[in-house]
Amino acid sequence: MLDIQGLRKSFGGVVATDNVTMGIEAGELHAIIGPNGAGKTTLIAQLSGDLAPDAGHVLFGGKDITTVPTHRRSHFGLARSFQITSVFMGLSVIDNVALAVQAHDGHSFRFWQPATTQARLRKPALEVLEKVGLIDRAGSIASALSHGERRQLEIAMALATKPSFMLLDEPMAGMGVEESAAMVEILRSLKGEKTILLVEHDMDVVFALADRISVLVYGRIVATGKPEAIRQNADVRQAYLGEA
Amino acid sequence: MSDTASAQLNDHLRVPDFFGSSTGRVVTLVFMAVLLLVPVAAHFLGIRLQLVSLDFITRILCLAIAAVSLNLILGFGGMISFGHAAFIGIGAYCVGIPAYHGYGSAWLHFPLAVVASAAFALITGAISLRTRGVYFIMITMAFAQMGYYFFLSLEEYGGDDGLTIYSRSVFGIIDIEDKMVLFLLTYACLVAAIYSVYRIVNSRFGMVVRGCNSNEARMKALGYNTYAYKLTAYVIAGGMCGLAGALLGNFTTFISPDMMSWSRSGELMFMVILGGTGSLFGPVFGAVTFVFIEELLSSFTTYWALPFGILLILSVLFIKGGLNGLIQRGWKRD
Amino acid sequence: MSTLFLIQFLNGLQLGVLLFLLAAGLTLVFGIMDFVNLAHGSLYMVGAFFCATLTFWTGSFVWAALLAIPLTALVGLVLEIGVIRHLYQRDHLDHVLATFGFILIADTLVHLIWGPEGIAIPLPGYLRGQVEVLPGIIFPTFRLVIIGSGLLVAFGLYWLIGRTRLGMLIRAGASNRTMVSALGIDIKTLFTAVFALGAVLAGLAGMLIAPITEATIGMGNDIIITAFVVIIVGGIGSMKGAFIGALLIGLIDTLGRSFLDDILKLFIPINAAETAGPAISSMLIYLIMAAVLAFRPQGLFPPKVR
Numbered sequence: 115m116l117d118i119q120g121l122r123k124s125f126g127g128v129v130a131t132d133n134v135t136m137g138i139e140a141g142e143l144h145a146i147i148g149p150n151g152a153g154k155t156t157l158i159a160q161l162s163g164d165l166a167p168d169a170g171h172v173l174f175g176g177k178d179i180t181t182v183p184t185h186r187r188s189h190f191g192l193a194r195s196f197q198i199t200s201v202f203m204g205l206s207v208i209d210n211v212a213l214a215v216q217a218h219d220g221h222s223f224r225f226w227q228p229a230t231t232q233a234r235l236r237k238p239a240l241e242v243l244e245k246v247g248l249i250d251r252a253g254s255i256a257s258a259l260s261h262g263e264r265r266q267l268e269i270a271m272a273l274a275t276k277p278s279f280m281l282l283d284e285p286m287a288g289m290g291v292e293e294s295a296a297m298v299e300i301l302r303s304l305k306g307e308k309t310i311l312l313v314e315h316d317m318d319v320v321f322a323l324a325d326r327i328s329v330l331v332y333g334r335i336v337a338t339g340k341p342e343a344i345r346q347n348a349d350v351r352q353a354y355l356g357e358a
Numbered sequence: 359m360s361d362t363a364s365a366q367l368n369d370h371l372r373v374p375d376f377f378g379s380s381t382g383r384v385v386t387l388v389f390m391a392v393l394l395l396v397p398v399a400a401h402f403l404g405i406r407l408q409l410v411s412l413d414f415i416t417r418i419l420c421l422a423i424a425a426v427s428l429n430l431i432l433g434f435g436g437m438i439s440f441g442h443a444a445f446i447g448i449g450a451y452c453v454g455i456p457a458y459h460g461y462g463s464a465w466l467h468f469p470l471a472v473v474a475s476a477a478f479a480l481i482t483g484a485i486s487l488r489t490r491g492v493y494f495i496m497i498t499m500a501f502a503q504m505g506y507y508f509f510l511s512l513e514e515y516g517g518d519d520g521l522t523i524y525s526r527s528v529f530g531i532i533d534i535e536d537k538m539v540l541f542l543l544t545y546a547c548l549v550a551a552i553y554s555v556y557r558i559v560n561s562r563f564g565m566v567v568r569g570c571n572s573n574e575a576r577m578k579a580l581g582y583n584t585y586a587y588k589l590t591a592y593v594i595a596g597g598m599c600g601l602a603g604a605l606l607g608n609f610t611t612f613i614s615p616d617m618m619s620w621s622r623s624g625e626l627m628f629m630v631i632l633g634g635t636g637s638l639f640g641p642v643f644g645a646v647t648f649v650f651i652e653e654l655l656s657s658f659t660t661y662w663a664l665p666f667g668i669l670l671i672l673s674v675l676f677i678k679g680g681l682n683g684l685i686q687r688g689w690k691r692d
Numbered sequence: 693m694s695t696l697f698l699i700q701f702l703n704g705l706q707l708g709v710l711l712f713l714l715a716a717g718l719t720l721v722f723g724i725m726d727f728v729n730l731a732h733g734s735l736y737m738v739g740a741f742f743c744a745t746l747t748f749w750t751g752s753f754v755w756a757a758l759l760a761i762p763l764t765a766l767v768g769l770v771l772e773i774g775v776i777r778h779l780y781q782r783d784h785l786d787h788v789l790a791t792f793g794f795i796l797i798a799d800t801l802v803h804l805i806w807g808p809e810g811i812a813i814p815l816p817g818y819l820r821g822q823v824e825v826l827p828g829i830i831f832p833t834f835r836l837v838i839i840g841s842g843l844l845v846a847f848g849l850y851w852l853i854g855r856t857r858l859g860m861l862i863r864a865g866a867s868n869r870t871m872v873s874a875l876g877i878d879i880k881t882l883f884t885a886v887f888a889l890g891a892v893l894a895g896l897a898g899m900l901i902a903p904i905t906e907a908t909i910g911m912g913n914d915i916i917i918t919a920f921v922v923i924i925v926g927g928i929g930s931m932k933g934a935f936i937g938a939l940l941i942g943l944i945d946t947l948g949r950s951f952l953d954d955i956l957k958l959f960i961p962i963n964a965a966e967t968a969g970p971a972i973s974s975m976l977i978y979l980i981m982a983a984v985l986a987f988r989p990q991g992l993f994p995p996k997v998r
Binding site: 500 | 978
Binding site: 162163164183184185186188189193194196200201202203204209213214216217218222223224225226227228229230232271272275 | 557558560561562563564565566569572573575576577578579580581582583584587590
């Protein structure tokens with residue numbers, strides 16, 4: 115579904131993405147792991163369209179989207195969540211999600227009618243909130259949410275754009291044990307329904323959820339395979355544990 | 359960025375009500391009523407005090423409309439435009455130049471002012487908005503300066519010396535040569551401008567523009583072409599400010615490139631900040647306070663700009679959320 | 693025509709060098725402290741007025757300029773320590789507003805101290821004359837001095853930033869301010885020094901132009917926008933961009949004003965050209981800026997890290 119071909123990006127002399135080629139199949143949950151500084155963030159930025167690669171291509175559903183701007187990728191069905199919580203703190207939970215719904219409900223060059231009372235935005239928003247378990251908090255201002263709830267809202271906003279493919283950038287970042295468990299449940303419920311590329315530090319989560327795992331080290335994919343295979347892989351052990 | 363810091367940054371997304379808090383409602387209504395009734399009363403009672411005269415208040419109202427329009431992009435849209443006075447100048451010349459050639463109809467002047475300013479906003483905005491941060495500040499400033507030099511070079515229309523408008527725009531039965539009528543028209547325009555901004559910022563379009571202000575990367579990821587929405591907001595603000603310029607040109611009956619010099623833009627910006635960005639009536643509070651302080655200080659000393667400059671710096675350092683913030687909190691610190 | 697062209701070329705160079713002195717300070721202060729200083733033009737004015745007074749006290753423009761340089765640095769120091777350093781943590785909007793307040797204060801203070809009239813600065817005899825730079829091309833000596841001093845400063849800055857420890861700190865500070873702190877270097881002092889350096893460069897530009905134009909109130913308020921155009925075109929934060937941008941803008945502005953209507957006359961009726969010429973040439977540098985930005989939103993030489 116998402117094909118990455120020979121992607122390359124360097125900053126000055128530092129190669130952050132080094133000839134990355136990988137494919138994510140429709141319906142799978144594919145995880146990317148790698149030590150800090152491996153170039154995960156740079157890779158994601160190129161997939162989401164925030165950074166232009168120096169070389170290589172990104173194909174989505176067979177279509178070359180390498181030069182397609184971020185906002186148009188969303189309309190192809192590619193959604194993302196952010197590592198740093200990027201919800202609108204001043205808006206209520208439902209308005210956050212409604213703003214995501216609105217992005218895919220025709221153009222927004224409508225200047226006069228109030229947006230926040232429109233049923234055609236609120237109804238789908240409520241459905242998404244139901245799905246991620248935030249329905250009870252619909253009326254709260256986002257800044258009043260706990261960290262874990264904000265991370266859930268982050269996922270809800272991505273979901274509200276009705277994506278076929280979700281790019282999840284460390285959804286567990288900064289979470290406690292209980293919060294993580296709730297997030298794992300959400301991810302599990304999405305599994306199979308959406309194609310997911312998950313970037314995550316929490317190895318337990320990755321090995322529990324992923325269909326396949328790719329390991330990124332110094333901008334290169336050093337291994338791709340099923341969780342068991344990756345667990346056994348010598349290169350991976352070396353990258354993570356320094357074992358020779 | 360910590361979550362608290364971004365929560366503060368995101369505060370401007372919260373503008374559900376027209377007047378804000380209940381304290382805000384009372385203060386705002388009283389303030390707007392005073393702004394309407396005091397100069398009218400002073401006029402009929404023959405009070406000859408500059409600070410309550412129709413002329414003085416009309417000038418403030420024109421600037422307030424400009425500040426309201428700037429607030430749409432600066433306060434709600436987060437676009438720090440330092441060239442807003444250009445639109446005032448263009449609006450004013452759209453009255454002055456046709457009038458100079460003998461075309462006096464308001465139905466020509468005002469639409470022309472709005473369209474020309476909006477067109478200038480479209481062209482300069484299309485380039486400026488490709489950049490961000492400090493580039494945007496400097497580029498808007500430079501484009502306004504370009505307008506300044508353009509009108510300066512037009513010797514036919516007075517160049518540096520400016521252009522006198524011998525008769526105000528002709529509206530048919532509404533005669534704005536009568537300063538009471540011009541005052542009321544300007545007041546009505548201000549109220550209409552505030553109400554329009556209110557509708558716009560709460561509309562689907564406004565949600566997008568405010569969202570861009572809070573977190574543009576998120577808006578793009580959600581699928582919004584943020585550039586197009588920001589540019590549209592910039593054009594709307596430009597057009598609205600052109601209207602303010604046309605009114606100001608009619609009021610002063612004398613226009614010069616100085617109306618669009620960059621210190622004028624800076625003053626407009628201060629009115630918005632002083633009043634409180636992202637509030638509907640803040641720019642009006644800001645404009646009134648700014649011009650009043652300026653007028654009072656300049657009546658005491660020719661060196662009024664010295665204490666004024668100090669006040670400006672102090673207000674940057676110490677007033678958070680502007681005057682509107684103080685009013686909404688009922689003057690309590692929180 | 694070619695004589696006139698060469699003379700105007702030198703005039704353009706002189707403006708360019710002046711713009712470089714202003715733009716260098718702006719771009720240093722922005723590149724390193726991420727601070728937008730609208731009041732940079734006020735330092736230009738202050739330099740000119742110091743120089744004017746000192747010329748009357750010492751009787752020599754050269755001595756006056758040499759004394760005015762540390763004085764301008766002092767003003768920069770006081771400004772930085774008193775107010776500016778409290779603003780680094782604020783956003784650009786606050787920078788712009790506070791320094792805008794400064795302009796009002798500076799203009800009024802100058803008015804209070806020196807009065808409303810401009811002050812002419814007499815040059816010593818040996819700077820007042822003209823020299824034949826090329827056969828048939830006669831050019832004022834002092835304007836050559838401006839060009840020479842500007843190029844000298846440019847070379848000095850190149851050396852300072854590329855070769856010295858301070859320059860290394862400056863380059864490190866621009867790209868990595870935590871690293872500088874980690875090295876145990878007092879970043880506050882570094883910032884103050886850089887701001888004072890910027891002030892000196894601006895003041896020097898003011899001193900150099902004042903004998904030609906007089907020292908006047910608000911003299912910095914127009915040229916500072918042109919300096920903004922320079923660093924926008926060159927790439928904000930880049931010294932190389934400031935230098936090339938300044939020469940480019942200086943030349944284009946000067947040559948445009950002198951020759952544009954003649955060039956236009958080749959293509960459009962003379963009457964139209966005489967109206968359009970001044971209008972277009974007064975907007976020329978802004979149009980160039982727009983054109984550069986349309987293709988390179990970060991300017992011609994964007995700094996590598998930012």
